[in-house]
Amino acid sequence: MDRARIRNFSIIAHIDHGKTTLSDRLLHRTGTISDRDMQNQLLDSMDLERERGITIKAHPVTMYYTALDGERYELNLIDTPGHVDFAYEVSRSLSACEGALLIVDAAQGVEAQTVANVHLAMKQDLAIIPLINKIDLPHANVDLVRRQLEDILAIPGEDAIACSAKEGIGIEEILEAIVHRVPAPKETGANSLQALVVDSVYNTFKGVVNYIRVFTGELRAGMNARLYHSGRTVEIKEVGSFNPKPYTRDCLTAGETGYFTANIKSPSDVKMGDSLLDARNPAPPLSGFHEVHPMVFSGIYPIDASDYEHLKVNLAKLQLNDAAFQYQAESSVALGFGFRCGFLGLLHMEIVQERLRREYDMDIIATYPSVIYRVQLTDGEWHEIDNPVFLPEPTFIEQIEEPMVKAFIMCPNDNIGDMLALVSEKRGLLDHTETLDSTRVMMICRLPLNEILIDFHDRIKSITRGYGSMDYEHDGYEASDMVKLDMLVNTDSVDAFSSIVHRTKAEGRGRALAAKLKEVIPRQQFAVAIQAAIGGKIVARETVRAFRKDVTAKCYGGDITRKRKLLEKQKEGKKRMKSIGSVNIPQEAFIAVLKA
């Protein structure tokens, strides 16, 4: 298609504001999908994502639309992950576009994710088309949302299109806006192929299938192409587009989106965001590439040591479709052999762990997540530490820096007090507050990433009875007084329970953890001492009392079967516990530590 009639765009929105509904509506209106397919939300595929209302991965879809000017346009919808954990993936998708539809729910107004996503889109210089969705709702307040757009996001309110994805109101206008407000793809001025690798999925027959956006030149099967940052040259086997099902094409030309395959066996062979160039006559790479770096780390261990190989295979499978997920073998004194896993953020971590449990049916233990600390030793050297076990002794440490985030927190006016208390409990500072409307504010805060890892989001939801929302972006490092908190079970330090915490919180957390462990470690034949220690100093102690007896009082002929079955189950249960020293620690203990 002629470049002038191609439009590449994304949709950005806060969860539940209607991104999926609108995508389906656009596909339907352009005849890309049939009425029947309209039933199913097509773009999200994995259940888990659907449940959490996010999209991690979706391929670009091509639609054809004949505009009011009589011309036929090719509209490419490039989906973005819905969550800023995946900020780099979002930026990558956005950089394949010239414009973005920004959906705001007319009844809910601007939310945290809206702000975070708009920031990303603005950084990419995209044309933003604001949509005020769900105007069919009785409490829709279009004017208010227009004002919010101006006040909070500096987007002219009158540019917004009022629509209802569900009722099909304003769809025409949106399609026209895409045609007229989103610029056609521009040439970069290079004299041969330049394409951006946006994402990839793994296909058993074809190997890695890469989603791309062509900026300059054209890509054909049979070509030799160079993946600039990955440092590989490949022979292109197949190119194609999605309508929304994949179909092969002869070539992809400047401005178009689609996919290619090239007998690439492993997703790790292709760096996401890489530039694909003509191998014989390479143009300069596209700008904006950076390596994906995990921000959050956690150990994943099989409960049953014999599942190690199985876990390894499954992690590899997961990675096939999740290039941002990283892992390497490690071992823990308490947990045996397992893997240190790196994630983009909290949500990413939860998703991977949940998929292992649910889709792969693995019994795993995940250790307390850690961020990456920068540690300067007394000899002046800097180290990055993502596992408490490797934090050097305090005497060798000159200083520690921890990663910070800039958080956008939306909350009802009534909850400002509680929210401020929460932010300060989490060692955060309020930067400034913006009024959203007569009932809500947005608080912009700076917080340590480590403090929002565990329950921050849940706490916001509970303080605001579900009305609050939060999103964040990474915001550099800052020196901080961090210490290592160890938990000892019968004087053995359990590495899986260790964490790096701020000094002011170490003792409290130590006490809470000890109390929690006391609850979940079952009684044994001997007393179990649980201690919390900071740098060798015991700060809390609890004891799980020894069993004095364990015998069924009354046991006759009719009781035996039931009793035996109970004991069999108990015996099975013990197999699933980890024994540390001579103490049996159930899986719940490891989970409890995450929650404490």
Add this chain to the structure above:
Amino acid sequence: MSTTPGTPTHGEPGWSARPVRHLYVHVPFCASKCEYCAFYSEASEGELVNRYVRALITELGIVANELAPETVFFGGGTPTLLNCRQWEQVLDALHRLGLDRPAEWTVECNPATLSLDKARLLRERGVNRVSMGVQSLDEDLLDRLGRVHSRDMAFRSYDILRQAGFDNVNLDLMFAIPGQSLETWQRTLTEALAMQSEHLSSYEVIYEEDTPLYVQLKAGRFDVDEDLACEMYDLLVSTARDRGFQQYEVANFASGAVGADGLASRVCRHNVAYWRGRSFHAVGPSASGFVGGVRTRNRANTRLYCDTLEQGERAIDQRDELPPLARAAEIAGFGLRMNLGWPFADFVAATGFDLREEWGDDLRWLVDQGWGELLSDRFRLTDTGLRFADQVIERLLRPEQS
């Protein structure tokens, strides 16, 4: 020796021998439901009891030819709730079927349900042992447990038993009842022992799911005081021993001279059969039997039980089959609840396996823990080991799939 794993290595297990020497009869009726009770029992309404008696007699007829009982045990429920006429029908049937000459024949009774006539009838027709569910001699605690009888009724019923000629009586006592102090327990224990029964069964209150007592516990109406329960148990064991009783199982004490088998003469042979893994038939709703190595359970609902028997069929609805080694493991474990432990020869006779071969590591571990004692002819649990009998059993169990 190379055999397939899981087949007995030392001959046929005792459970495949015939005839079956033990019979349990379940009577599923109670005057009212006790707070702690998870047994299957229901209120006795006239016609259903008659229907039950007919069905029971049918079932007895079905199993009779496999039986040559050394012991018979009528349990419940409350067997003494059957009236004299109903009892006569059952007794006649047992006689007709040749099942009424066991060496030991026990009937359970509750204090409030026993008249002298009924007691005489049972005694005359061959019943020679009665087990009486006293539970407590403290009025408040009897109320707490929801028992229908009073303290006085317990004494009176006991006298009736003696008058009717029963010279082998067991008293059931409970301890660690919510609200019970060590002193109240001591008083009940002293008073009960003063009655001079031949046998004593005494156990800590068990909180079974689906009982009112369990619900109250979960609702936080009272706490379980483990230390107090242990003290009460210690008091029980030492007091009973001082009075010349032999403790022969976790919760059972018997009087009389100790015989060649190491057991006091008044032990309950029927219960010993359970712990020795012997076969027994069981009839009546919800009754569990063990014949040919398979544990079975009858339908629990009395009406459905009767329906099935009226079709001329046994009302078994659960079968628990295990490979021989797993079954032997179960028998090994539950048998160690007896103070005597397992004589190696008896264990081989019962299961076809040698305890020392299959469970050698476990026995050593138990000895190291101070829970077990390895003697030349047998293995037994120490006093401490007995207190952890469930963990011992758990350790000895072998997986079902072998």
